[in-house]
Amino acid sequence: MRIKDVLLVPGNGAFFYDDQAAIRAGATQDGFIYVGEPITPGFTSIRVPASSLSVGLVLADDMVAWGDAMGVQYSGAGGRNPLFDPKQISDLTSRVIAPRLFDVDASRYLDACTRVFGPFENMRLPLALEYGVSQALLRVAAHLHRKTMAEIICDEFDLPLPTRRIPIYCQSGDAREINVDKMILKAVDVLPHGLINSRQKFGVGGQTFMEFVKWVAKRTREIGPPGYQPVLHFDVYGWIGSEIGLEPQSIADFICEVADTVPGFTLNIESPADFGSTQAQIENYAKMVSILDNRGSSARIVVDERCNTLEDIRLFAEAKAAHLVQIKTPDVGSIADTARAVLICKANKVGAYVGGSCTETDLSAQASVHVSVATQAAMMLAKPGMGVDEAFSIVGNEQDRLLATLNRRATKNVG
Template structure:
């Protein structure tokens, strides 16, 4: 028995849970709060502080490894799990999950995830539980095998040890201009998200958004170092469809128009429209991809809403209904499924972006780095929080430490192989 006890500790997510429907419907911001009544079930106000729950696995050598549970910022929207209820999640974890954890071989990551995260009857465990518990199990396997979490992923999925890092993507939150300057000065690979989540930010016929895109490109040239050329990535929260309509041809026309304003940059447009269901999203996003590709546009379509679980990601990738999938880690559930999702995207020639949410924690962000690097995702989100400095530091430093450890491990293995060959020749 490698796990002898289970601990739970309440915690904070790094940002807030927001009622997306209320914001889309025109809720007014007053300072940092939104004024008005919430419309999504589970929200007592439109913006509430994000909570989290840490699960600690006490191993037989008394080491405690942790994973963090939480939901995403826009919980309850686009087919996602409802807003995080710490009391409900704590009770379920104590009753159902903790007894399972005491009986698994924690050195086998994928096997232990399968056993511990099994459905209860026909009901899947809350995705937040899957996410946090699987982080703990990944750390447990890494500790027991004296390896990094990335090495565990590589071993269990038959992947070579990575030699290079993954591009990092930062999001600005509402403090857009200052945070974008920070991103440019720090040489972030992909920027700025922009939080285009209201009619005010998108503008009539999208003009405000287009002006913002041009400003980001201009600012990059003005204060960026020589040769700095980031990918420009904007999340528009479905506002192209809301403002212009849901005709794929018109949406593609608008995206191409935006791309033409910044011809020297690769442009990612995330969530251009919400077509109301996963199937409708797949059908219409596939049309958008086809139109953009046929035109030779430099713009890339990124799917988020309606593409939550591993099965959703598989459907979008196989249908070529996006250029890039945001693998929103708390919505996917088990972090083993995040690894599977990246590999499914690669098998289908679709880009894999290991994202997540500003509501996450330092621990979940670090675990995501190991999965991203091990699977060689196309990019990964700097998280948690909406501040550039903290998130970029947590994710960037963890990646650099990981690569240094992997290089050291590789060097040691090469030395052992050389000595073995030398000894063989002498004998």
């Protein structure tokens, strides 16, 4: 089956693109906007409505398979691709990608991705473009083989059909208290993210952050269902290192101190520090992981910044430079590389967290669910948006539908 046409439709992401450098430099909030001049190239203001580009692949039978391209919230930060430009991506897709798509066998997923995503002018294609087109190609293969997207991934990577449900992680945005309550009432597996992205939210010596951690644990016990024990996961955007210094021992000491305030809970700390380069990040994160392991701490280090591409993820996993690696799907590129990233992490006995961004769409979130379940990741992000309810329903319901479909097929085959 061949692809006979490509449709390109500008659309909306579910949240906003934010200039992380300007926020870290002290930009203040006025309602929902940030006041001040942007710092990161490409930003016309510190907070910009997220945009996306839907890519529709039209098959000979007139079925149209869609995928969505977009950037991440903090585009241009931590070694990431610059701010998403839908006009640029649309032009590149029309000129370069469409002719390649017309020339591939759409039923062979990995082979199609390899052929379509080859370099252009000796450079890799924009990762957002790879992400959107690879989702559409995965849906094409699923349609042609009359299978789920998860089954296509299992077939292509020679994986057994999955049966285990993947824990779901929700993020709160700035509406921390209200959204924490929502997460607890819905018995979310991993919560709350917290968006600790400024000195004000972290506090002098981390005291504001520590009080918030204790409050989340206390609130979980107060209003959570009996026996409910979620993983507590906080993204601190490098503020531990910024506030108390870039010494791995001191950072590990602080993390252990936080973990000790919430006994009985597993504590994930994402992006405790930014050491300025991928290599420095690997070396220092590996030291922190070793310190926590030697102490038998319940705390786990999660890497995000400086760990973007598939090769970055391989380096972190092989160095044991995190307990969990966030596979930030639009930053990895092709969603086939998200599957590869999970398998690399698992081969190195490092947790694989299929993340992404609040700026994504329903389509990209659903495709991510299929890859997460097929590869049996350690956890996956509820996305898109920052509202909890919508993201949790999109990801949770897609997973439940998928597992019901796979269970029926397995039962039917046995019978």
